[in-house]
Amino acid sequence: MELQQMRYVVAVAETSNFTRAAERCLVVQSALSHQIARLERELGARLFERTSRRVRLTAAGEAFLPAARQALEAAERARAEVAAAGGVIRGRLAIGAISTVAAVDLPAVLKRFRRRHREVRISLRTSPSEELVERVRQGTLDVAFLGLPLGVRPTGVHGREIARDDLVAVVAPDHPLADQEDVDVRRLAEETFVDFPAGTAGRAHSDAAFAAAGIRREVAFEVTAAALMARLIRQGLGIGMLPSAFVPELPDLRVVRLRDAPARIEHVVWSRSQPSPAATAFLSALDISPAER
Known part of the structure; x- marks a missing residue:
């Protein structure tokens, strides 16, 4: 064989x-x-x-x-x-990330890494946080960037918290809320929503805010990519809730801050097994030692 x-x-x-x-x-x-x-x-x-x-x-x-x-x-x-x-880093580097990663400028980091380590084959995929954690556990991803609700930590992997952020409401420029500086979650219950699929970590943030207020809302559009979410919001089909650090990527939409906004924590995770030389070099580029727990 x-x-x-x-x-x-x-x-x-x-x-x-x-x-x-x-x-x-x-x-x-x-x-x-x-x-x-x-x-x-x-x-x-x-x-x-x-x-x-x-x-x-x-x-x-x-x-x-x-x-x-x-x-x-x-x-x-x-x-x-x-x-x-012998001092040469080569092999595969498989990266995973949520579509709303904001704690690091991932394209810029990957560009610098590739310039320094030209013999490393880099791949990138976007998926929900829970799928990314599972792929890191299975070894099909080396490193992943997640977004999780406050109090939730990834299990079965090593990792580090890299940023905390609050969710904000995102609406079309001609929406009645577009000129509001802030709004209560109860007011948003009257709106139709665009959000991530039910059961995902991305959806859990906004669901928790409405559950805490004891109210229900209508999610008419479930999507997996923030770019498609923004396009639907832009057309006035609904409003969304996204991390405040990410919304500068959507300059044509209006941002409305939420009172008692739910928090999101971004994590970077890697396998509990010994990372490959390429994964170790990538983590080092983020000032992270694989020995961290």
């Missing part, structure tokens, strides 16, 4: 197509197919079901895929550790 064979299996599993997998791996399809067939003979099981229309994993393939990915990641980690011992 060879690492190259595992790379081919992962590529076919992710593309569901032998031709596209071969293109990704920079080999001719016949060579890729031959190596996978050879691996299947060694394992004594077919990894893929092939038809004229599709390719999909068999039960054996489903069982093999996670172990293949782990083996490839371990091999890459080993190469990265050897390079780091």
Whole structure:
């Protein structure tokens, strides 16, 4: 069993197509197919079901895929550790962030990091905080930036609080509240809302404010990205509640401060396992030591 064979299996599993997998791996399809067939003979099981229309994993393939990915990641980690011992940082750096991260200028941080460590392959994904924590726990993300309600802490990971902020109401320029300096949460209960999906940490902030006031509100539009939320608000379809540190990103919308505003805490988290050289270098760029708990 060879690492190259595992790379081919992962590529076919992710593309569901032998031709596209071969293109990704920079080999001719016949060579890729031959190596996978050879691996299947060694394992004594077919990894893929092939038809004229599709390719999909068999039960054996489903069982093999996670172990293949782990083996490839371990091999890459080993190469990265050897390079780091010689003073060179390389390998993968997978970053996750909520769409309203405001405590750090993430694009600027990533730009500086890439200039300094050009051999590191950087990836970034945005997701809700609870999904990001789970991905860090599983090892598919190295570092993640979260936003959580006051009193809630991420579990199963190492981390640090990096900022605290209050939520504010965000409305269209022609909204009746646009000229208000501040407003009570009870007044907002009359409005239609655009918010993050129910059950997410981002939604929990605003839900808690209305629950504390003992009132209900209507959330007509549930979205996962702050940019889409802003577009809906801009069209007058509803109002939103966002962190005050983030709203400068939306200069064409009006901000109304909330009395007894709910607080949000931003965290940066990383795995309890020893971070990779690339993750360690990234945390160091944030003046964080991976040894912190």
